[in-house]
Amino acid sequence: MTTAADRVSRRQVDKFEERRRQLAEGALQTLSERGYARTSLREIAQNTEFSHGTLHYYFRDKVELIMYCVRQYKAVCVQRYDAIVADSATADGLARGFAEGLAATCRDDALLHRLWYDLRSQSLFEESFRPDVAEIDGSLERMIWRIVDRYAELSGQEPTCSSAMAYATFDGLFQQSLLRHLSGSDLALDDLRAGARHLLSHVVCA
Amino acid sequence: MTTAADRVSRRQVDKFEERRRQLAEGALQTLSERGYARTSLREIAQNTEFSHGTLHYYFRDKVELIMYCVRQYKAVCVQRYDAIVADSATADGLARGFAEGLAATCRDDALLHRLWYDLRSQSLFEESFRPDVAEIDGSLERMIWRIVDRYAELSGQEPTCSSAMAYATFDGLFQQSLLRHLSGSDLALDDLRAGARHLLSHVVCA
DNA sequence: GGAATTTCTTGACAGTCGTCCAGAACCCGC
DNA sequence: GCGGGTTCTGGACGACTGTCAAGAAATTCC
Incomplete structure (x- = not known):
């Protein structure tokens, strides 16, 4: 009762x-x-x-506030792409939707993701950041893997690399694009789109 | 006179x-x-x-000191891999040497590269950092490209992506490995070696 | 409406920061 | 060894930091 x-x-x-x-x-x-x-x-x-x-x-203190913020960021961040997976019926459609989603994120949420890279770097020095950062990194990795896995399925192929590899490369691509986008490069978003599709087609094979 | x-x-x-x-x-x-x-x-x-x-x-001030440090870091960092390019006579030897070089860097110079990722993140907020950061990023990209280009040459194939793409993905891989290595993962270095060879074999095609 | 509890403000505290500067210490040509 | 320039010290300055606690304000409950 x-x-x-x-x-x-x-x-x-x-x-x-x-x-x-x-x-x-x-x-x-x-x-x-x-x-x-x-x-x-x-x-x-x-x-x-x-x-x-x-x-x-x-x-309690600044660290607790920051970590609470980071967890809040994660919730917003991950789910965005699952709709793309659900809505795409063809491999090409998924690739196009994913590439567009990355570009949109880079354009619309640039500042938030800039903060994410900042905090992830901080976690390299501040051990108390690492558990939460690792958890977010993990959920992002799983998110990327759902894309890759579904893409392989739709195209009748098999993934050629681990989920850690897939996440690392897509993350590297996104990070570089973010840097260029924030520096004022007009090509950054287009290159991100093209790069994402290229990368996606290379993490699977028949 | x-x-x-x-x-x-x-x-x-x-x-x-x-x-x-x-x-x-x-x-x-x-x-x-x-x-x-x-x-x-x-x-x-x-x-x-x-x-x-x-x-x-x-x-003059803190920024000038930091930037002077960063430029000094660059000089140490880039040239390491050119010897690998010069010494390798076969594609497989180059791949092995490159993978081993990355793992050695991740192991021996972890703290320095942790600082690099920190400062590159700072440059996302502090515009005065960007020129020097961009210059180092560019020289690293060229360094990676010399590897990829030579690897393609030795294996009688052609690169399948831009140098920006190649750098972004290798950098993503290295960054993720560094994070895991600093977190105490024993598999990080081996995964980095394997990942680098895998990635290298996928940025070229016949 | 008054008492109790939660919520919020304000000012203070002890540190740390980057910067500056007066002058000590040092070096070197003469 | 003297004088002038270079190099270096260490303290002071004002601004800023995270944290805390005393009490004002608001809310809730009877």
Whole structure:
């Protein structure tokens, strides 16, 4: 049964979680504009309607806030491509949809992914970042593998490499494209599209 | 002709440059251990035999020091693989040498390359970093391309992708391997070797 | 409406940061 | 060994950082 105290506590927990989510959303925005190293808690708070003290009411310290943000980022990031897998009936259609999806992500969410690469680099130095970063990396790898696997299936071929390999190469391609796109290159997105399709056709064989 | 003043001035310039190089070397060491965001000028100075004030005698500000370090890193980094190209007489020998070179770099210079990925991420936020980062990225791309091109030549095949594509994928592979290696994975180096050979055989065709 | 609890603000704290500068220490030609 | 230039030191400065706690404000409950 549910006591009155449980109901109260439950609602408080929900409100608490909701505010955490809301604060993390603002933080994610500020972080993606300024980068991890240059963003202070006061700056994050200024882009919300709360004071900097509030951040310490909802998060123990800066690391906990950052990691909460990263996990929130992941949720948005991964599922985008599963619709493409579900909607594509031919290998070529999947390839086209995937390439377009990557280009759209690079164009529309450039700042968020810039932050992702920043935080992944930080995790090379800050061990406390690694578990969450590894988890996101893993879910991205699985996402890429669903694409590759479905592409192989649709084209009646077999993947020629491991999922780790596939993820590493697609990630490298995306990262390089992001760098060029943010540097103002007009060709970056087209090259990303072409590169993705080329890569996809090379990770499978009959 | 060379005047006495010229000789004096010349020697001073040399000494000045030599000390800059020496300070940058120490800075590179400290930076690679702690990362860009966590390394202060005082900390850099403490790992040399000089005081923190000296850094500002030889470098205008922190950015100039960092960029000087990065350029020094580049010089060490690129040429390593050209010997492999020159020494390999067969396609398979080149592939083996290249794969072993990548694994050795990942093992021996992990911290330096961790710093490279850190600084490249920083360049996504700090525009003043971009020219130097882009230049290093370009020289790495050319280095990779010399490998691929020579491999195609030795195996009587043609490259199937652009040099930008080749660099992006090999870089992605290396970066992922570095992350796993630094996280303590024993398989990282072997996977890197295998991945590199696999990738190399797939960027060419008859 | 008043008491209790949650939520939020504000200011302070102890550090650290990059930068600057007055002057000490050193080097070198004369 | 003296003088002038180069090299280096170490302290000071103001700005900024993450963290904390005391209390104001808002909300909730009876």
